[in-house]
Amino acid sequence: MNYILNANEMKMYDRDTSERIGIPSMVLMERASLGVVESLKEQNLKPDRILVVAGMGNNGGDGLAVGRLLAEKGTEVTFYIAGNPDKVTPEMRRQLLILENSGFSIQRKLELAEYDMVVDALFGIGLSRNVEGEYLELIREINNFGKRGALILSLDIPSGVCADTGRILGMAVRADITVTFAYAKRGHFLYPGREYTGKLVVKNIGVTEKSFIKGRPGAFCYEKKDLQGLLPKRSPWGNKGTFGKVLLVAGSHDMCGACILCGKSILRTGAGMVKIITPACNRTILQEAFPEAMLYTFEDRPEPEKIQKSLDWADVVVAGPGLSTGDISGELMEYLLKDKRCPMVIDADGLNLLAARRELFRLAKERGGKKLIITPHPGELVRLLKTDREEYGTDREKLVSELAGELCCVVAAKDAATLVVEAGREEIYINTSGNDGMATAGSGDVLAGITGGLLAQGMDSFRCACLSVYLHGLAGEEASAGKGRYGMTASDIVEAIPTVMTLRDEDFLRCQKTPSKKI
Ligand SMILES: NC(=O)C1=CN([C@@H]2O[C@H](COP(=O)(O)OP(=O)(O)OC[C@H]3O[C@@H](n4cnc5c(N)ncnc54)[C@H](O)[C@@H]3O)[C@@H](O)[C@H]2O)[C@@H](O)CC1
Numbered sequence: 001m002n003y004i005l006n007a008n009e010m011k012m013y014d015r016d017t018s019e020r021i022g023i024p025s026m027v028l029m030e031r032a033s034l035g036v037v038e039s040l041k042e043q044n045l046k047p048d049r050i051l052v053v054a055g056m057g058n059n060g061g062d063g064l065a066v067g068r069l070l071a072e073k074g075t076e077v078t079f080y081i082a083g084n085p086d087k088v089t090p091e092m093r094r095q096l097l098i099l100e101n102s103g104f105s106i107q108r109k110l111e112l113a114e115y116d117m118v119v120d121a122l123f124g125i126g127l128s129r130n131v132e133g134e135y136l137e138l139i140r141e142i143n144n145f146g147k148r149g150a151l152i153l154s155l156d157i158p159s160g161v162c163a164d165t166g167r168i169l170g171m172a173v174r175a176d177i178t179v180t181f182a183y184a185k186r187g188h189f190l191y192p193g194r195e196y197t198g199k200l201v202v203k204n205i206g207v208t209e210k211s212f213i214k215g216r217p218g219a220f221c222y223e224k225k226d227l228q229g230l231l232p233k234r235s236p237w238g239n240k241g242t243f244g245k246v247l248l249v250a251g252s253h254d255m256c257g258a259c260i261l262c263g264k265s266i267l268r269t270g271a272g273m274v275k276i277i278t279p280a281c282n283r284t285i286l287q288e289a290f291p292e293a294m295l296y297t298f299e300d301r302p303e304p305e306k307i308q309k310s311l312d313w314a315d316v317v318v319a320g321p322g323l324s325t326g327d328i329s330g331e332l333m334e335y336l337l338k339d340k341r342c343p344m345v346i347d348a349d350g351l352n353l354l355a356a357r358r359e360l361f362r363l364a365k366e367r368g369g370k371k372l373i374i375t376p377h378p379g380e381l382v383r384l385l386k387t388d389r390e391e392y393g394t395d396r397e398k399l400v401s402e403l404a405g406e407l408c409c410v411v412a413a414k415d416a417a418t419l420v421v422e423a424g425r426e427e428i429y430i431n432t433s434g435n436d437g438m439a440t441a442g443s444g445d446v447l448a449g450i451t452g453g454l455l456a457q458g459m460d461s462f463r464c465a466c467l468s469v470y471l472h473g474l475a476g477e478e479a480s481a482g483k484g485r486y487g488m489t490a491s492d493i494v495e496a497i498p499t500v501m502t503l504r505d506e507d508f509l510r511c512q513k514t515p516s517k518k519i
Pocket residue numbers: 014015018025028029032055056057058059060061062087089122123124125126127128129130131132135155156157181205
């Protein structure tokens with residue numbers, strides 16, 4: 001698990017490290033710069049000629065220090081500084097003095113020569129408003145160097161990217177590599193900032209969890225090494241009932257594939273049994289394509305006693321994929337929502353029904369507590385909140401939290417960088433796995449299935465939603481490694497689930513003995 005910080009958190013931890021713990025700010029800056037040089041070495045990058053573009057803040061200070069360290073190793077370095085010298089920070093002033101005392105010259109006019117690498121040290125996490133004038137031109141020039149073949153290395157965050165939201169403040173540097181310090185920032189993972197960040201490297205500079213004096217940061221992500229501690233434990237003497245029974249209410253007259261993709265994902269994730277409630281027209285195809293599933297198919301409308309019997313059998317309900325939004329589906333959703341025993345995952349048309357019928361929305365809300373996970377894509381999210389796409393683009397996190405609060409549930413808000421938010425929990429999860437190949441029909445049905453499968457194995461709702469989103473992304477990466485991002489389909493993602501969940505036998509046995517991690 002890694003923390004993902006906003007600018008305020010990072011500033012607070014920097015300040016604590018230098019003022020309370022006592023590591024001077026200049027030492028942190030030197031460590032940051034040494035970290036950058038180290039990361040170039042690790043990536044076998046040996047530029048002969050570089051340009052450092054530095055602003056007047058501490059990000060500029062990092063840039064000058066990186067240039068100095070590389071020059072010591074024989075690289076030809078051109079230093080360029082921009083901005084108002086009256087606004088220079090003490091650390092940047094000190095870096096300027098060091099350069100002067102070491103005999104380096106500093107330019108105020110950008111030299112349009114050929115460089116192997118441009119170090120972008122114009123703005124870091126201190127960027128507080130839109131970039132304008134001279135800075136806009138500079139960012140354009142840096143990007144032009146990139147187009148002409150220079151490697152663009154951004155320090156901490158590409159200049160112009162908002163560290164808190166990933167938004168572009170006027171214009172931003174398109175980095176090939178970003179070396180950031182201590183912890184990743186939200187802007188590295190939230191789009192469009194993620195696209196501008198290029199390859200992200202995080203370097204330790206001495207700022208640690210000891211400085212989390214006011215509590216943990218507000219966001220985190222998972223990484224592959226966490227999986228061992230996060231996957232649900234399996235009892236060696238368990239049976240298919242022990243590993244969870246999932247009732248999947250999905251599919252409609254023209255939509256059977258969603259049942260198959262979602263149902264298979266439930267079983268591929270480790271749940272023991274799946275039963276599907278769907279119209280009779282889907283019966284034959286399901287029996288042929290998905291023999292593991294049990295079925296309750298109905299002709300005109302489902303019988304309440306049979307629905308109740310299925311609900312009594314189930315540990316978890318997944319509702320919505322391909323369900324359609326007609327009256328029969330509405331009635332089905334009403335039965336499911338009124339039975340408050342089972343934890344529930346609602347996706348797709350299940351969510352559209354909640355958005356269209358306020359009575360269902362109210363019933364969902366009444367389930368409350370930790371018994372509901374919803375997995376809306378942006379369209380479903382705005383429909384549920386009765387807002388518009390524009391508002392979604394302005395403050396997505398706020399909208400997701402609002403929806404979680406309204407329904408008193410866990411929301412996994414699907415997007416290129418999926419967010420998981422739980423009502424009443426300050427910490428959010430930001431997903432870092434997956435790629436654009438996953439933007440393909442049926443991919444969401446797979447996520448709903450993974451979520452139901454993990455929930456049925458006894459996971460707590462928030463952790464279940466975070467892990468499901470992460471695994472779904474990993475399975476997407478695995479699928480694209482085999483089939484490529486153009487050609488992969490949702491079925492490929494389903495087939496990749498077992499691979500990304502496979503632990504070596506010794507790791508599997510070890511993780512069964514250790515308690516599950518809290519986040
Ligand atoms: N101890 C520390 O504080 C450390 C800081 N570090 C570096 O320091 C950076 C943060 O430094 P700062 O807080 O000085 O901020 P920055 O260096 O990111 O830049 C802020 C400066 O730009 C100005 N500014 C903001 N938006 C502007 C705009 N749109 N147009 C023109 N000027 C604008 C601000 O007024 C300020 O002078 C980090 O990103 C990191 O690179 C690292 O050296 C690690 C240690």
